[in-house]
Amino acid sequence: MFKHFLLSALTPPTGLTGPGDFGSIATTVTNVLLGFAGALAVIFIVIGGIMYATSAGNDSQVQKAKSTITNAVVGLIITILAYAIVAFVIGTFK
Numbered sequence: 001m002f003k004h005f006l007l008s009a010l011t012p013p014t015g016l017t018g019p020g021d022f023g024s025i026a027t028t029v030t031n032v033l034l035g036f037a038g039a040l041a042v043i044f045i046v047i048g049g050i051m052y053a054t055s056a057g058n059d060s061q062v063q064k065a066k067s068t069i070t071n072a073v074v075g076l077i078i079t080i081l082a083y084a085i086v087a088f089v090i091g092t093f094k
Contacts, residue, residue, distance in 0.1 A: 030086045037079045044072035 048068035055061035 026086075027090055030083070030090075034079055034083045034086075037082075038076060041072045041076035041079060044075070045069055048072060 048065050051068060052062060052065035055065055
C-alpha cells in the first residue's frame with residue numbers, strides 16, 4: 001500500500017497535460033524567472049527616475065538615484081545575458 005502511494009505521488013493526474021521533457025520544463029522555468037527579474041529591473045529604473053526627479057538638487061539624493069538606476073541597468077544586462085546563455089545551452093542540447 002505504501003509503495004502504491006509513492007508511485008501515485010510521482011505520476012501526474014490523468015487529464016492534465018504539461019511539458020514532457022526536462023528541456024521544456026527548464027525553458028519554462030527560466031523564462032518565468034528571467035521575465036520576473038527583467039520586470040523588477042525596469043521597476044527599479046522607474047523608481048530611480050522618480051527619486052532623481054524629486055531630489056530637488058540634494059546631492060546625496062541625486063547620488064542615491066543614480067546608483068539605483070545604474071544597479072538596475074546592470075541587473076537588466078545580467079538578466080539579458082543569462083537569458084542568452086540559457087537559450088544557447090538549451091538549444092545546443094536539443
